[in-house]
Amino acid sequence: MVLYPVIGKLVHKRVVLASASPRRREILNQAGLRFEVVPSRFKEKLDKSSFPTPYAYAIETAKQKALEVAHRMHSKDSRTADLVIGADTIVTIAGLILEKPVDKQDAYRMLSRLSGKEHSVFTGVTIVHCSRAGRQLQTEVLEFYEETRVTFSELSEEMLWAYIHSGEPMDKAGGYGIQALGGMLVEHVRGDFLNVVGFPLNHFCKKLSQLYCPPTPDAHQESIPAVGSVEKLRDPETLTGQANAGEGVQQTACNGTVESQPPCPWGLLDLIHGFKGSKVLLTACKLKVFDVLKDGAVLSAADVAAKIDASVHGTEWLLEGCAELGLLLRCAQGYRNTELASVFLASDAEYSLQGFITLCNNHTWDLFTHLETAVREGGDQLRLLSGRQTEDLFKDPVLIGSEEMLLQWMRGAHDLAKLSAQALAKAFDLSRFKSACHLGGCTGTLAYRLAQAYPHLQVTVFDLPKVIELAPSFHPCGWQAAQVSFLAGDIFQDGLPEAELYILSRDPYSWPDDVLQQLLSKVSEICKPGCALLIAGPVLDEERQTTRAQIPMLLRAHSGGRTTQGYERLLRAHGFHDVRVVRTGGLLDAVLATR
């Protein structure tokens, strides 16, 4: 949802965020802004003592970051942006400017300075408006800053070092991240929280509104570009006839007639290019780039090349690609993982998506290369590739292929399950149930989370013998082992174990309708009155019938997610009532119904 109408007015503009910060990207994404990310290569080395105030320094750095990107895009790719956004966040205490710590000692010095005191966080923001004058790039710059005051608790040495060893401080100004573990250090915040995280969204939207939706034509003169350019930037519908990149433009042809040119389809071009970014990520994961750079390691391209046994030139190319995608950060000494990469891409990270990525690289990629055949022949690529019926595949993942293939599929499923298991386990109060059975529970990820949340709950994971055989390698050490058991069987062919709560989560939204109906009848038969069924799947938006978790269904044979009403109808038809839905905000939502 877009709250500020001005965001909608930017839809036809080529908006670029000149920042590698995943936080900034997330904040602007959530605001509904459509933009590209082109991290700036500007070296943040301005002489701080030459600025009258800390915020003047932050603004100038933000400006240089944005201008560097604006010029690079214009000169290198001839892809002039309309708007380039740059930002710089600094922490100041007692007149001292703190940026990102260079090492753990530096982080220690910063954090011990902040301990027990109030400090300021400034983010300087620059919006650069670009236009072409012939081959020249013309820029107009709008700048502002926001200050937030943050007070830290007294930090013990032990707490300080524990926090530093978490690795979180390293890519953050002042050496902390208020939005994550660092939030535990903070006693009080005065001002805009998002400003501390790296981007003052509220101030930004207000500035854009002044610019694009001024109350009167001349009420905005002092802080923004010249009136002529503001006119140019107003509502795109009013812009016919103006030579503004990304807008509808009328041009006089040689014969004197007026030709109209459609706006540049940036979104479409991004779609066309999209596969390249995907392949860069998949390849970097396969070559273990994020593993050699884990734990805050900073390595040159040559060092990385030696460790992954690849050519220096090729590695350089790959690392640059990853940096452009916001997966790596460039610094003077080389490259290091961004927070996103540390959390999701290193193989041994708790929330690593390596298994899922390997599955996509080895399997899904191939399926999509055969899309044309699938469309022509009207079949399903899974069937085309494996020579088996889709229905069988849904019933029996063993049929996907070899044991190695099954293991890959389980790793992928396990990674995705980790992303939503905790939220699913806590979506409802399930404390009234003493036993649960997860049908097709695969590696037991959700089962373990449920056992953790409900110490009196016994959970059975019921899945195919082959899956149960391979599942132990996924069991988390030292977790509620006594509460979770694994039972081999076929949910379609065999009798189901008795339980007070049944759970279905293995893609119930992509099971063919008749298969799901068959399964629900079976559950309904065995489920006693008062017992319940929990379904984990995406709940579609009632109006638009879409969901963030929707998958390109063409290759999944049987599509469909369900709306709340859809689930209600389905479950009532099978004798369930009191259907409740919780949107978790994650990949899977939770639906609970009582028999």
Ligand SMILES: Cc1cn([C@H]2C[C@H](O)[C@@H](COP(=O)(O)OP(=O)(O)OP(=O)(O)O)O2)c(=O)[nH]c1=O
């Ligand atoms: C204080 C604080 C900073 N930060 C982050 C925001 C910024 O990403 C970073 C400050 O460094 P910046 O130099 O402002 O930004 P960056 O290097 O991450 O990205 P770029 O230069 O490409 O724009 O610190 C937090 O995430 N949480 C916090 O609580």
